Amino acid sequence: MKxxxxxxxxxxxxxxxxxxxxxxxxRELAKHTGAPLGSTYHYFPGGKDQLVAEAVTWVSxxxxxxxxxxxSALDAFDAFVESWRRLLRSTDFHASCPVLAVATEAPDLGESGESVASQAFARWHGLITARLEGDGIAADDARALAWTIIAGAEGAVVLARSQRSTxxxxxxAARLRSVVADAVDAVA
Known part of the structure; x- marks a missing residue:
């Protein structure tokens, strides 16, 4: 239990x-979660900046x-894509990636917003790169492919949300999966 x-x-x-x-x-978080307002301020004395940073860390x-x-890299790719597909479907296409939201609103958030989004995407990049390298893909190729996967998935989630369709x-995902499979097959 949480x-x-x-x-x-x-x-x-x-x-x-x-x-x-x-x-x-x-204040809105207290309403959304049904928590007493005093508890939210107790847990997040840093206010909105702390709340955003912890939410992004939670997602990562x-x-x-x-x-x-x-x-495997293909299993990781499939799980990554399926997590976004589930999010879209379970919210009737009303939600997308919180990290992307922070990144796109970063100019309004100041340096803390830019930093937390940048760190999250860098963390994802490192995780995906390591998974690809674990399947034998060369470091430079793995790094480039990891950015391609992240950018492709994030862009596709935005488009899916706007189209209200997966x-x-x-x-x-089908195109990127082919690229990942080809990269893995090339080193097998």
Whole structure:
């Protein structure tokens, strides 16, 4: 069972993915999670900046577990894409990636927003690169392919949300999966 603080961090990630950073506040989080307002201020004395940073870290922690549980680069890719597909479907296309929301709103958030989004994407890049290298893909190729996977998935999620269909995600995923499979096969 999740504790109250963990529930609030997960709730903040959900709110950011649905509404963006601008519409997410400690007060709104209390309403969203049903937590007493005093508790939210107790757990997040750094206010919105702390809330955003912890929500982004929470998302990245989930991605790390997801990729770490995968037996191969293709399994990791499939799990990564499926996590976005599930998010889109489970929210009726009302949510997308909270990290992307933070990155796109970073100029309004100042240096802390830019930093937390940059660190999250760099972390994902490192995890995906390591998974690709683990399957024998050369370091330079793995790094380039990892950025391609992240950019492709993030863009496809935005398109899927706007189209209210997984078709863009499915199409991009199919093409990227071929690229990953070809890269793995080339070193096998």
């Amino acid at each position: 504790d109250a603080r963990s529930t609030m961090v997960a709730g903040a990630a959900s709110m950011i993915g649905r509404r963006g950073v601008g519409a997410t506040s400690v 922690d989930r991605i790390e577990v997801l990729l770490g549980d995968s037996a 078709e863009p995600l499915d199409a991009v």
